[in-house]
Amino acid sequence: MANIHDVARVAGVSISTVSYALSGKRSISEKTRSRIDSAVQELGYLPNAAGRMLAGARTHILALTAPLRADTYAPAHMAFVLAVATAARRFDYDILLLTEDEATLGLQRVTSSRLVDGIIVLDVAIDDERIDVVRNLSTPTVLVGIPGDPTGLICVDLDFEAAARLCVDTFADAGHRAVGLLGHPPAVYERGSNFPHRFRSAFMEHAQERGLEATFEMPRTGPQGVEDAVDELLNPAAGVTAVAMHCEESLQIRALSRFAEAGRSIPDDLSVLSACSSFDTSSFSPPLDVIPLVAADSCDSAVALVMQALDGPLEPRIELVPPRFTPRGSVAPPRGANRPAPAP
Amino acid sequence: MANIHDVARVAGVSISTVSYALSGKRSISEKTRSRIDSAVQELGYLPNAAGRMLAGARTHILALTAPLRADTYAPAHMAFVLAVATAARRFDYDILLLTEDEATLGLQRVTSSRLVDGIIVLDVAIDDERIDVVRNLSTPTVLVGIPGDPTGLICVDLDFEAAARLCVDTFADAGHRAVGLLGHPPAVYERGSNFPHRFRSAFMEHAQERGLEATFEMPRTGPQGVEDAVDELLNPAAGVTAVAMHCEESLQIRALSRFAEAGRSIPDDLSVLSACSSFDTSSFSPPLDVIPLVAADSCDSAVALVMQALDGPLEPRIELVPPRFTPRGSVAPPRGANRPAPAP
């Protein structure tokens, strides 16, 4: 494997000239640079990572702590891991994966040994053991998700409140007066991330602001959990004409079947919106309007923030990614309505 | 951050003594060792990763290439990634994640720059572009999965043939004469891994060897795909009394519902076995007998083989992990049968 000495020898210059030519940190004459370039090509030279780290103080590696909890929805999780890796590569960074059982120990290890330049913390729980660790670390760290106490931390997340308001507004503007929210199973609200809470609260509050009746249901775990929750939501007494679903893929699919079984066709008898979903709702039947949870949005931001933090201290902050909206025709005015609801 | 010089100073010895005490590569007196140990404790010393790499020629990092294809079943994929990471930690190794779009380029990069000591290749496709790359690499590499042409490679995988035979034997020994196999959707057989083929062929062949009638069905993609496939399988003409399911979780769940709808109760009217499944079938209703695909089994082996390869060249080989079997009462003799089928 060729090293920088070989390149220098072949190009007929000193190793420092090679280094400067490659890093661009000092000006090098066109003639010399091209000789170096061809030597690099010829030898297939790639700088030795360890040498670079040792001399440079940059390892070009980011730690990614991505614990897989019992209630983790694996596809979404995977999408975030991938999105971080992809974003990091754009800055010539690689990802070192830290797994659950070494969550805090692993962070200590890779930072004390200077193996990584920065840290991305994924799937942040309200009360996350990793938080205390990263607060005491000098290694630049960005959380994807917001913990219970974000003091002193740099966080990035989808603006779930805005997403919830967007849901409500979409329904209200279409003329709906009574709306439902099918949330996650109770276990998700009890422990884990705080975004389900943020979404639900904002949904209920904004519904009130817009003068809508809002009903919230959680599917129980088990065979009939979703079906029961849907039945509650569609309870004729409540007169719900629009439902937002903020839960994982399989639950949304089952809910969709139940809507059909209940004889509510979409969007004529029921408007449906898939909220903060990390999967493809275009192949659902019917295809669903969606406010997607785009992993790349948050992860790009998170990686960019770590890179900034590498260049100088960064103020703690919470960066909220604005929600998007993709209409697919699953939201329509309720039967018999022909004018939009009044503005707030 | 303390370095080896600090430890040496505090312990009152030379840095080489510290190094030998820590690595155990030369004998150190008990007295000196304990002084060094306390210095390490006191300073919270952890060796600098770059220094270690540069001097040692070991980076203690393994590359993991784990592409996420369109038809990848994310939960299983995640389980394998986790299993590799966990296994690697036991050897004091960390995992550098290489993602799809840099599958081959990334391998070149991390090996030429000597960033990783070895490579684990996950989710190997029959015709995998990564194969040609790793064949020409001097970095120790182990594949989890078996490509179309495994010449010169070290591969580890579940023994899907043995698993299929175990399925057939279980049914045959229980007295079944006509059995069914619910496989993956057609797309999985067309491209991707070869284990679905290995499983199916072995199932059909061994069924013939045991003198059983065997029917194979693939669920089409789409709303009624699984249901149609199940209906075919349960076609009265074939008289199938036992079904093995070799497909992903959601499809197995749907199949289970369809069995119920068809009025076949398990195990009285139908014996069911979940084959090579990476998810928990104990919470299914009913809980299913399973020949699990245990990620840790293959991944432990794969990591151990890479470690061996680090210590000296290793012959190419294919290491097959024997299948396990967990009975849960979903397989029983067919109605009316009271003696086992004849031995082969």
Added chain:
DNA sequence: TAGATAAATCGAAGCGCTTAGACAATCAGC
């Protein structure tokens, strides 16, 4: 107790790279 052997420790040379500072060569201005 001298001499030989084994055990414990040290000194120093790298591993491959980056970068500050030294130096030489070129060029503009007067």
Added chain:
DNA sequence: GCTGATTGTCTAAGCGCTTCGATTTATCTA
């Protein structure tokens, strides 16, 4: 033609660690 700035290149000093060979000290044997 001299000064001073500008540009291009080189020398050399590390970064923190491992490891070989050398040296010192302890432990035996005869």
